[in-house]
Amino acid sequence: MTEEKSIMDYETVALDDTEHALVIIDQTKLPGRTELLHLKTQKEIWVAINTLAVRGAPAIGDAAAIGIYLAAREIETDDYEEFLRRFREAKAYLDSSRPTAVNLSWALNRMEQVVLQAKGKPLAEIKQMLHDEAVKIKDEDIWICSKIGEYGLTLVKKGDGLLTHCNAGQLATAKYGTATAPMYLGHQKGYGFHVFCDETRPQLQGARLTSYELSASGLDVTLICDNMASSVMKNGWVQAVFVGCDRVAANGDAANKIGTSGVAILAKYYGIPFYVCAPTSTIDFATPTGAGIKIEQRPPEEVTEMWYKERMAPKGIKVYNPAFDVTDHSLITAIVTEYGIARAPYDVSLQEIRRKCGR
Known part of the structure; x- marks a missing residue:
């Protein structure tokens, strides 16, 4: 068979x-x-x-x-x-x-x-x-991704609860993922992580993709709605947040899937480290701050109709559907790259990463 x-x-x-x-x-x-x-x-x-x-x-x-x-x-x-x-x-x-x-x-x-x-x-x-x-x-x-996993694993300990938003896993890369790379490596080493996946409205990448690939790999995973992140943090179930990113500005501001900045604000309030996993190819040294990052606007149907059997909003309602938001560098504990871990001040540490990678 x-x-x-x-x-x-x-x-x-x-x-x-x-x-x-x-x-x-x-x-x-x-x-x-x-x-x-x-x-x-x-x-x-x-x-x-x-x-x-x-x-x-x-x-x-x-x-x-x-x-x-x-x-x-x-x-x-x-x-x-x-x-x-x-x-x-x-x-x-x-x-x-x-x-x-x-x-x-x-x-x-x-x-x-x-x-x-x-x-x-x-x-x-x-x-x-x-x-x-x-x-x-x-x-x-x-x-x-393998190197990001190695560096990221140094930031956590066995038995930690980890939270991630959207999908920065193997399905977003050639292998291992970025934000999930420390999770996969830790799982291989018997760290016993428990991972919370935000569902990530409106495309549900956390629900459809991250929880799927992590559970298929044997990790201990719990899916939560986006608005439940505060509750699991308050309960003491999350010791670190790992997210991916689509563009990092020279000052450390990071654009990632919509909802990421809210997770960062919650993590800051509860004293939980917030880590952005960023291949150096996502660092845009030509963009000084996150204010210069163009944010893609997606079709309104993703909010009102997608995934529903029936339309779940009144016809003609106005919809704001940005695909990404920008997390201010002040909310980011560290940026994990394949050439090391950058910490504030990011305008200095990211330049050091730039020298290491020859960009």
Whole structure:
């Protein structure tokens, strides 16, 4: 009898070299159904990113790198300048799919540098270099998450209760996740964590994704509504909060899924450390503060209709549905990166991280 595959047995993002396709788990179908999408066109990839079929800042970066490589494969010309022009058109198109997660533009810019630095080489060779760079970006993602897990684990102790918001797990990265990486590593070492997952309205990433993948891995997990976080903190059940992020400003302000700043305020009130897990690719040194981070506005139907059998709000009601909010750096205990742990003052410590990673 064939053993049923766990969600953890699937790759979140993959390149199929035989089909020349980006392969992703359609996260809009989880946890009810595991469906793999084989995306070959730029339109398909753009829609997948925009509709959150693939989501999470690192996974979006991985998908974008593969996507722009696939676009480059289809450019038929022997002229470098024409190739570059059409490459940049595809890059701008993919970059327009979501505005807040900096990994999207970071990965696309990194792929563009491959083209620019390879000027003078045969275009077939440049396309192969783009292939190799896309694979490298994904492989680096796995290493990055592993290191974040190691650093994050030094901040907690055995038996701790941990709270997380949204999904910064394996489903948001190539493997391990960012905010969940210390949880997975601690679980492997027998730390006996108990994890509380905020459901994360309105997309329910905590309910549908985080609680799903953590429980599938054998962790002790409790799902709570977003407005229950204060209660579990007050009860003394949470010793640390770990969240991911989509963009970190140079001063340490961090944009993450809507509701994160509220969790940070609660943690501050109850004296609970609040940790942001951030690959250095999410640190935007060109943006001085969180005020400069563009916040994506999502369709109102996500609030009024999505996940409900019947509409749960009156027709015509105005809806405010920002996908992210910005947590002020003063509420963040530390920012955990693959090159170490940054603490206040962040304008100094993040620059030190920048020197370590060579950015």
